[in-house]
Amino acid sequence: xxxxxxxxDNISSMSEQQSLPQEASxxxxxxxxxxxxxxSDNNIDNPFYDPTLKARHAKAKRFKFFxxxxxxxxxxxxxxxxxxxxxKGLPAFKQAYIQVEVNYNEKTLESTRSAIDRxxxxxxxxxxxxxxxxxxxxxxxxxxSSQKVWVLADDNVDxxxxxxxxxxxxxxxxxxxxxxxxxDVELRFNTSFFTSGDSKIPENSGILSAMIxxxxxxxxxxxVAFPIGVMTAVYLEEFAPDNRFxxxxxxxxxxxxxxxxxxxxxxxxxIFINLFGMPRSSPLVGGLxxxxxTLPIIIVSSRAALRSIPDSIRQAGYGLGxxxxxxxxxxxxxxxxxxxxxxxxxxxxxxxxxTAPLIIVGMIAFIPDSPSSIFEAATVMPAQIFxxxxxxxxxxxxRTAAGIIVLLSILISLNALAIYLRKRxxxxx
Amino acid sequence: MKSFELxxxxxxxxxxxxxxxxxxxxxxxxxxxxxxxxxxLFEAIEFFQIRSFWYFMTGSEWSPGVADxxxxxxxxxxxxxxxxxxxxxVAVPIGLGSAIYMSEYAGDKVRDVLKPLLEILAGIPTVxxxxxxxxxxxxxxxxxxxxFGMDASxxxxxxxxxxxxxxxxxxxxxxxxxxxxxxxxxQSNASLALGMTKSETIKSIILLSAAPGIISAALLGLSxxxxxxxxxxxxxxxxxxxxxxxxEDMTTVTVRIVxxxxxxxxxxxxxxxxxxxxxxxxxxxxxxxxxxxxxxIRRFKxxxxxxxx
Numbered sequence: 001x002x003x004x005x006x007x008x009d010n011i012s013s014m015s016e017q018q019s020l021p022q023e024a025s026x027x028x029x030x031x032x033x034x035x036x037x038x039x040s041d042n043n044i045d046n047p048f049y050d051p052t053l054k055a056r057h058a059k060a061k062r063f064k065f066f067x068x069x070x071x072x073x074x075x076x077x078x079x080x081x082x083x084x085x086x087x088k089g090l091p092a093f094k095q096a097y098i099q100v101e102v103n104y105n106e107k108t109l110e111s112t113r114s115a116i117d118r119x120x121x122x123x124x125x126x127x128x129x130x131x132x133x134x135x136x137x138x139x140x141x142x143x144x145s146s147q148k149v150w151v152l153a154d155d156n157v158d159x160x161x162x163x164x165x166x167x168x169x170x171x172x173x174x175x176x177x178x179x180x181x182x183x184d185v186e187l188r189f190n191t192s193f194f195t196s197g198d199s200k201i202p203e204n205s206g207i208l209s210a211m212i213x214x215x216x217x218x219x220x221x222x223x224v225a226f227p228i229g230v231m232t233a234v235y236l237e238e239f240a241p242d243n244r245f246x247x248x249x250x251x252x253x254x255x256x257x258x259x260x261x262x263x264x265x266x267x268x269x270x271i272f273i274n275l276f277g278m279p280r281s282s283p284l285v286g287g288l289x290x291x292x293x294t295l296p297i298i299i300v301s302s303r304a305a306l307r308s309i310p311d312s313i314r315q316a317g318y319g320l321g322x323x324x325x326x327x328x329x330x331x332x333x334x335x336x337x338x339x340x341x342x343x344x345x346x347x348x349x350x351x352x353x354x355t356a357p358l359i360i361v362g363m364i365a366f367i368p369d370s371p372s373s374i375f376e377a378a379t380v381m382p383a384q385i386f387x388x389x390x391x392x393x394x395x396x397x398x399r400t401a402a403g404i405i406v407l408l409s410i411l412i413s414l415n416a417l418a419i420y421l422r423k424r425x426x427x428x429x
Numbered sequence: 430m431k432s433f434e435l436x437x438x439x440x441x442x443x444x445x446x447x448x449x450x451x452x453x454x455x456x457x458x459x460x461x462x463x464x465x466x467x468x469x470l471f472e473a474i475e476f477f478q479i480r481s482f483w484y485f486m487t488g489s490e491w492s493p494g495v496a497d498x499x500x501x502x503x504x505x506x507x508x509x510x511x512x513x514x515x516x517x518x519v520a521v522p523i524g525l526g527s528a529i530y531m532s533e534y535a536g537d538k539v540r541d542v543l544k545p546l547l548e549i550l551a552g553i554p555t556v557x558x559x560x561x562x563x564x565x566x567x568x569x570x571x572x573x574x575x576x577f578g579m580d581a582s583x584x585x586x587x588x589x590x591x592x593x594x595x596x597x598x599x600x601x602x603x604x605x606x607x608x609x610x611x612x613x614x615x616q617s618n619a620s621l622a623l624g625m626t627k628s629e630t631i632k633s634i635i636l637l638s639a640a641p642g643i644i645s646a647a648l649l650g651l652s653x654x655x656x657x658x659x660x661x662x663x664x665x666x667x668x669x670x671x672x673x674x675x676x677e678d679m680t681t682v683t684v685r686i687v688x689x690x691x692x693x694x695x696x697x698x699x700x701x702x703x704x705x706x707x708x709x710x711x712x713x714x715x716x717x718x719x720x721x722x723x724x725x726i727r728r729f730k731x732x733x734x735x736x737x738x
Contacts, residue, residue, distance in 0.1 A: 070523040
């Protein structure tokens with residue numbers, strides 16, 4: 001080892017900040033020997049001494065610090081973001097209920113607000129009053145009786161109990177405090193958030209109809225995108241000759257993956273709705289639009305999966321007299337299937353979070369009841385989040401955040417499933 | 430023997446049928462691109478038949494709702510440009526810095542943790558970012574501006590730009606990381622052997638070799654920022670406001686497209702058709718960016734003979 005090489009080594013290991021003490025001392029020793037007794041830290045005598053070295057090392061350190069800082073910023077932003085959403089959204093999983101005396105009789109059926117004592121009227125949810133006739137219809141024994149029941153509280157009571165901004169008169173605040181001390185008001189797990197659809201009354205609104213809308217839309221998406229995507233990948237990877245036509249398709253797919261999603265919405269509006277006359281706001285149109293967006297993702301990942309199958313498999317098949325189609329259908333595709341599935345699930349997760357094109361095709365309609373077919377008007381989860389985010393009442397903010405938590409949990413589970421499948425079925429050739 | 434031949438012929442026909450089906454499937458993606466192009470183009474032409482193209486490109490007043498409606502898109506382009514510029518100012522240094530750390534400094538184990546963590550940022554739906562921008566970052570920007578004695582709008586371009594930048598970080602970092610790792614080790618070894626520090630090697634050798642890939646990543650990020658919709662719809666303004674101040678509210682092409690198509694106007698009214706004119710501009714610009722970006726990355730791949738990118 002010449003001294004020069006050692007010095008370079010020293011420099012690079014110093015800048016990497018991981019010079020092992022043992023190694024360093026060895027190098028120092030050898031440097032000492034080579035220099036015929038000259039001390040290596042006596043820099044003036046050293047012909048390789050660079051006066052700017054100190055500054056250069058400081059610069060190297062600063063640069064490394066910058067790269068760490070930028071990474072830390074991204075991670076910090078991510079954690080701040082997640083904490084912020086959790087803090088905003090978790091309270092929505094609890095909902096305030098009040099125990100009050102309810103009178104069921106002819107009069108209350110006509111004017112539902114008279115069912116409970118005057119002083120409680122403003123703290124009980126409007127949606128609960130509306131449900132009184134339904135309750136009696138379901139259970140006729142309730143008629144002409146008076147019972148103490150837990151009823152849904154008004155959103156302002158709910159916000160007051162959670163310590164958020166509220167709009168209550170001081171008289172009502174006093175009443176709530178009284179109820180609190182007597183144990184007649186409590187926060188319970190908010191089941192109605194998962195069992196009801198959208199509502200203009202914040203405490204009554206839930207995410208169910210949006211969830212069903214999302215499921216219907218994604219079924220359409222996958223039914224269209226999965227077969228077409230896999231077939232395209234199989235064609236390009238196994239069959240296509242390397243000619244201009246194939247190149248055009250390839251460039252086009254890469255380009256399609258980078259086209260802004262909102263333009264797919266314009267396509268859906270102009271072609272599916274205006275030209276083909278499909279029903280606006282329906283999961284059919286939304287699903288088809290998303291399918292076109294998901295196609296490139298499925299194609300790219302399926303091609304990667306097909307490419308990872310070694311040629312020996314195909315050669316063995318041909319050697320046994322199988323045709324190209326038989327080799328592909330019975331050997332290559334089954335072997336590549338885990339990879340194809342993983343890519344499709346990731347594509348599905350991306351389609352699930354997509355909002356912009358669906359807004360354009362009208363999937364932000366107000367949908368209180370769950371859609372039952374792909375031709376009915378529907379909304380999807382991200383669109384529901386968007387609608388709630390625009391609502392003026394304070395109680396919608398936590399519902400929006402709660403909707404985000406639900407959506408993110410589903411997306412994370414889907415991605416985790418994809419990773420699990422990949423790890424579980426991955427074949428190392 | 431005869432039956433064998435017959436079977437062979439039949440299966441041959443089936444095979445041809447299947448191949449035709451596969452070709453048909455591949456053509457759908459091409460049809461989609463043309464579908465987008467033509468659906469936008471026809472409506473845009475209709476718009477330019479009733480409104481001046483020249484005023485659309487150079488006019489500075491955008492007022493679609495009123496009786497004497499005007500469609501000058503310059504303030505919209507300016508707003509889009511500003512918000513995108515802020516986003517890129519956030520995303521490029523941070524994304525590139527993260528990529529350099531992951532590919533050059535971090536060990537394999539650390540990298541295996543960090544990369545998926547950054548990709549979570551890419552998996553978050555944009556509507557969620559929009560909510561975060563509107564409810565957390567925008568009020569924060571207003572407070573911060575207030576502290577320095579400035580007035581900021583609750584729909585400020587700055588808040589949108591920052592959040593959009595964070596959204597684009599993984600786009601840039603992920604691709605840059607792959608590209609930097611694809612640069613042959615011999616190059617950096619040579620540089621280190623000549624006495625360059627690690628940072629000098631990275632800056633003047635590795636980044637230079639990886640430049641086409643990094644630029645391509647940045648262009649891809651730029652095209653994503655230009656077409657981003659939900660963040661700006663939720664956090665940016667609706668007003669076509671021509672200003673240099675990033676603390677004021679601004680609007681973007683995508684916001685105006687959504688606004689024009691969500692309303693109740695008749696489909697052939699100029700207000701609705703203007704969305705397609707804006708969409709056409711967006712399509713052309715992003716298409717150009719994508720093609721440049723894809724060409725650069727392909728050249729890079731050919732130069733270093735990589736198949737995995």
